[in-house]
Amino acid sequence: MRFEGTYVAMVTPFDENKNIDEEGFRSNINYLIDQGVDGLVGAGTTGESATLNHEEHQRVIEILVDEVDGRVQTVAGTGSNATSEAVALTKFSADVGADAALLITPYYNKPQQHALIDHYGTVAAECDIPIIAYNVPSRTGTDIAxxxxxxxxxxxxxxxxxEASGSVDKVSDIYRALSLEGxxxxxxxxxxxDSLTLPIMAVGGTGVISASANIDGKRMALMVNSILNDDYTRAFELHYEMLDIIRALFIESNPVPVKTAMNLMGLPAGPFRQPLCEMKEENLEILKKALKDSDLI
Known part of the structure; x- marks a missing residue:
């Protein structure tokens, strides 16, 4: 399966009792499709998957597939630090009709490189659904070489x-190594x-899985499409237009700033589940200024 364009790493909205806001999630799905994105990721790490129980995790994926109804690609977050659990979640996602599964590297365990190959190979062998491996060493302690x-x-x-290692050089090395193997x-x-999407695509990337697109999906999609169409003049303009708001959205641990921004914009997001909590006041002011400067509030 080819993955190209703008995919949104969706937040999971909660109500005042910190239960899943199902109607709010459906509303966000339709809002983002209207923004022109190419795919939506449900129950990923931006969706606070670490604090969803198994039933909630599955429910988010069910809602995603049901509400999208084939309009864009659906990607289910199914990663775990137990391969057996990743297999179970990925099988479930395939059964309910998700188009693909996004699997973060097992966290804390720090599997060896050959163990990572075994992990993803096991999931692929047991599940009939395209898989995206997710490399984010700052959050997991493991870097896919x-x-x-x-x-x-x-x-x-x-x-x-x-690829979320933060290194454009590494993406260059990956693309070159893939090219040598055809x-x-x-x-x-x-x-x-998010802030490296332009340079990553310039050296071989085909798109982005973006947290900031929860609030600014239209411009992210425009930038990505400009790159895909070799219009780098427009892509540069959009990159610099979005840079300050992207930085503000990662001033504290994701997804705290993006959910805060969504609440300020009147989009369904709600509170966080512990151990995450509200932003520090000084960072909230930085976020508000960035949102105002971007005409988002």
Whole structure:
């Protein structure tokens, strides 16, 4: 499966009792589709998957597939630090009709590089759904090496990587290594760092899985589409237009600022589940200024 364009790492909205706001989630889905994005990710890490129980996790994926109804690609967050649990969530997502699954590297365990290949290979072998590996070492303690990405690309069913190491050099190395193996057209690299989307795509990436697109999906989609159409003049303009708001959205741990921004914009988001909590006042003021400067509030 080819992954290209703008995918939104959706938040999970909660009501005042911190239960899933199902109607709010459906509303956000329709809002983002209207913004022109290409795909939506439900129950990923931006969706506070770490504090969803299994029933809630599955429910978010069910709602996503049901409400999208084929209008854009649906990607289910199904990663876990237990391979057996990742298999179970990925099988469920395939059964309910998700188009793909996004699997973060097992966190805390710090599996060896050959263990990562076994992990993703096991999920791919047992689940009939395209898989995106998610590399975010700042959150998991594990970094997928360039050579490991190439081996993952050789596994039937592992079709892309969301790369959030923060290194454009690494993306360059991945793309070159894939090219040497003739895999660059069959395996996609998606930016996992919103502010680096332009440079990552310039060296071989095909799109982004974006948290900031929850509030600014239209401009992110316009920028990504401009790059895909080789209109770098317009892409540069949009990159610099969005830079300050993107930085403000990561001033504290994701998804705290983006949910805060959504609440300020009147979009369904609600509170956080512990251990996350409200922003510090000085950071909230920075976020508010960035939102005002971007004409979002």
């Amino acid at each position: 360039v050579e490991t990405v190439v081996e993952l690309a050789k596994i039937d069913g592992v079709d892309a990587v969301k 895999l660059e057209d069959d395996f996609n690299i998606l930016s996992g760092e």
